[in-house]
Amino acid sequence: MAVFKRVKTPCVGVCSTGIGDSVCRGCKRFAHEVIDWNAYDQEQRHIIVKRLEAFLTQVVAARFEILDEAVLREQIRHQQVRFNEDRDPHCWIFDLLKAGASQIREPAHYGLRVRPEWRAYSLPELRDQIDHDYYELSCAHYERYIAPGLAADAMQKAAQNT
Numbered sequence: 001m002a003v004f005k006r007v008k009t010p011c012v013g014v015c016s017t018g019i020g021d022s023v024c025r026g027c028k029r030f031a032h033e034v035i036d037w038n039a040y041d042q043e044q045r046h047i048i049v050k051r052l053e054a055f056l057t058q059v060v061a062a063r064f065e066i067l068d069e070a071v072l073r074e075q076i077r078h079q080q081v082r083f084n085e086d087r088d089p090h091c092w093i094f095d096l097l098k099a100g101a102s103q104i105r106e107p108a109h110y111g112l113r114v115r116p117e118w119r120a121y122s123l124p125e126l127r128d129q130i131d132h133d134y135y136e137l138s139c140a141h142y143e144r145y146i147a148p149g150l151a152a153d154a155m156q157k158a159a160q161n162t
Contacts (some may be wrong), residue, residue, distance in 0.1 A: 005086070007045035009037055010052055022147070028052055028138040030146055053087050055141070059133045060090035063118045063126055064107075071111030072096075094134075097127035 014026030017034045024034055033040075033048055040048075066072060069089050076083050076096055083095040093112065096104075101123035107114055118126060 005042075007042055007049055010049060011037075023135065023138045023142050025135055028055065028134055030138075030142050032150075051141075052138075053091055055137045056094055056130075056134050057088040057090040059130050059137060060093050063115055063130065064090065064093050065113045065115055066090070066093075066111060067108065067113055068111035071109075075110045094127070094130055097123060097130070101127045 010027040010029060011034075012026040014024075015034060016025040017023075017031040022031050023029070024031070027034070029037075029048060029052070037045070066089055072089060072092060073085070076092055079096070079100065081096050081099040083092045085092075096110065104110065104123050107123070114121075114126070121129065
């Protein structure tokens with residue numbers, strides 16, 4: 001069994017699973033992951049966090065190029081933005097945008113470049129698009145890989161009760 005660093009909850013305090021969403025609009029975890037989080041061991045939590053990191057990295061990397069990771073890290077620290085240094089630096093970009101997209105005038109000062117096909121959008125618009133696409137990617141994963149198993153489990157339980 002691998003040893004993992006203690007994994008903190010990805011919760012951002014904006015949970016939508018309580019109103020019936022299968023995927024949380026805040027942290028992008030699946031409803032059963034939000035409910036069962038405290039029962040998971042560190043390895044299970046790590047798997048969830050790595051999936052979320054991969055989805056966010058994919059969405060951010062489609063819009064931003066990191067020119068200088070050291071400058072990005074320095075600026076995030078200077079701006080006192082909360083971020084997890086263990087995550088992919090593309091995740092740091094989303095943390096930065098959430099903290100103050102409207103205050104950033106020149107992405108290059110943060111070691112970043114907006115990819116050419118996205119330059120017509122403001123940073124707040126990009127932040128919102130990233131959040132939307134990140135959520136949609138999590139929903140697509142849920143619908144493709146999780147929901148069919150949950151439906152099969154429910155049918156099996158129903159059959160056992162008859």
